[in-house]
Amino acid sequence: MFKTIVVAVDGSDCSKKAVTTACDIAAANGAKMVIVHAPQAETTAFIVGGPVGYHELLTAPSHAELEETGNKIVAEAAELAKEKGCTVETDMHIGDPVRQVLKVAKDKDADLIVMGRRGLGSVASLFLGSTSQKIQHHATCACLTVV
Secondary structure (H helix, E strand, C coil): CCCEEEEECCCCHHHHHHHHHHHHHHHHHCCEEEEEECCCHHHHHHHHHCCCCHHHHHCCCCHHHHHHHHHHHHHHHHHHHHHCCCCEEEEECCCCHHHHHHHHHHHCCCCEEEEECCCCCHHHHHHHCCHHHHHHHHCCCEEEEEC
């Protein structure tokens, strides 16, 4: 039923559950998986700085910090998938997660996008809406949101 599954990750517990769920679906369908991450300054500050102070939230991480953190998140997700017996492609570009996930899904002709319901961008989502909601609204394939 599913041939290509795109998994959106951000390093959160929900995105780790999304990876394991996607692996189960991929194994059952003989599908290939693509892990996607697009770090943004406001969410990456939480990862880079751990518990952050007010000043750190006002100071955006550098491009190099975003790239380093993004690569770590993708590598951890790929390792988790490998432990579950899945082979994956990875994609990491700094920028808007919604646009990046949708772009990869379109470019890879994905049948399914799997993502966590709640990620690291909860403060921004109060004002702008959640990433998972926006992806579901604009996706041209099936979406599965993992809690």
